[in-house]
Amino acid sequence: MFSYIDPSVVDLLLREKALRHVDRRGRDLTAGGGEQPYLSILGPVPMPIGLEGGGEATFQWHAFVRHSEYDLIGEVAERVRRDERRDLVPLLSTFMQVSSILTHGDFAGAEAPLVRVHSCCMTSDVFGSRRCECGPQLHESFRRIVAEGVGAVIYMSSHEGRGIGLWAKAVTYLLQDMGQDTYEANTALGLPEDSRDFSDAAVILHALRPDRPVARLLTNNPLKEEDLRRGGIQVSELLPLVVGFSDHNRRYMAAKRSKGHRIPPGALDPGSPGAPDPEPSDDEER
Numbered sequence: 001m002f003s004y005i006d007p008s009v010v011d012l013l014l015r016e017k018a019l020r021h022v023d024r025r026g027r028d029l030t031a032g033g034g035e036q037p038y039l040s041i042l043g044p045v046p047m048p049i050g051l052e053g054g055g056e057a058t059f060q061w062h063a064f065v066r067h068s069e070y071d072l073i074g075e076v077a078e079r080v081r082r083d084e085r086r087d088l089v090p091l092l093s094t095f096m097q098v099s100s101i102l103t104h105g106d107f108a109g110a111e112a113p114l115v116r117v118h119s120c121c122m123t124s125d126v127f128g129s130r131r132c133e134c135g136p137q138l139h140e141s142f143r144r145i146v147a148e149g150v151g152a153v154i155y156m157s158s159h160e161g162r163g164i165g166l167w168a169k170a171v172t173y174l175l176q177d178m179g180q181d182t183y184e185a186n187t188a189l190g191l192p193e194d195s196r197d198f199s200d201a202a203v204i205l206h207a208l209r210p211d212r213p214v215a216r217l218l219t220n221n222p223l224k225e226e227d228l229r230r231g232g233i234q235v236s237e238l239l240p241l242v243v244g245f246s247d248h249n250r251r252y253m254a255a256k257r258s259k260g261h262r263i264p265p266g267a268l269d270p271g272s273p274g275a276p277d278p279e280p281s282d283d284e285e286r
């Protein structure tokens with residue numbers, strides 16, 4: 001179960017170039033070098049993905065994590081192995097915040113591929129909740145990338161609830177049902193409205209597309225574009241991703257627009273193309 005702590009497995013992965021360490025500019029340091037390692041990257045793992053509406057397409061999955069966390073977990077693993085500290089074992093599976101990039105087609109060679117930087121949202125992505133539009137955005141991203149023949153979804157694992165985590169997100173939902181909007185609910189907990197940092201997405205793009213720091217970004221959120229630009233990625237085009245609106249999330253979407261998200265006026269009106277799920281109104285944000 002914990003075979004990854006065995007150094008011989010790490011050696012095998014390194015030999016096969018399935019484990020790499022890169023610096024902040026995505027430059028490979030596995031072969032040695034003077035720079036500070038920043039991300040550790042595992043993969044690629046071929047992954048057939050079922051598409052909403054039918055069909056499937058193969059993506060290549062890389063898992064990535066901050067090297068500082070990888071290092072720390074390596075030390076814990078070594079203590080478990082050497083000193084038989086079984087009490088440390090639970091740390092091994094919970095400590096690292098592992099994000100993912102799923103690429104399709106000739107991602108390294110494409111001129112300016114479609115990229116979706118997606119914040120983890122268990123309630124919508126996994127449960128299918130319509131309190132937000134994350135799940136439909138994720139599925140639509142896969143669909144558009146496959147339709148173009150090339151692109152990537154970057155799935156940021158530590159971004160649940162705009163960075164506050166799943167437990168606090170559940171609290172904010174309860175507060176929202178008492179009348180607060182999605183941003184007020186975060187600040188009521190003494191937490192930032194939005195603490196997400198998309199800079200690691202820029203690093204993984206550099207790592208997988210060396211010397212081609214260009215992307216067309218699928219997003220309504222200007223913060224993502226800013227973080228990628230700051231990380232040295234040229235965003236050659238911003239493509240809106242207006243899907244998944246419904247009466248369940250109209251107030252939530254309006255709050256996002258008030259914070260700068262590029263949601264076209266009228267998209268929130270009942271019956272508009274941006275509101276494809278007409279349903280009886282809950283009369284309150286969910």
Ligand SMILES: [Zn+2]
Nearest residue numbers: 121124132134
């Ligand atoms: Zn969501």
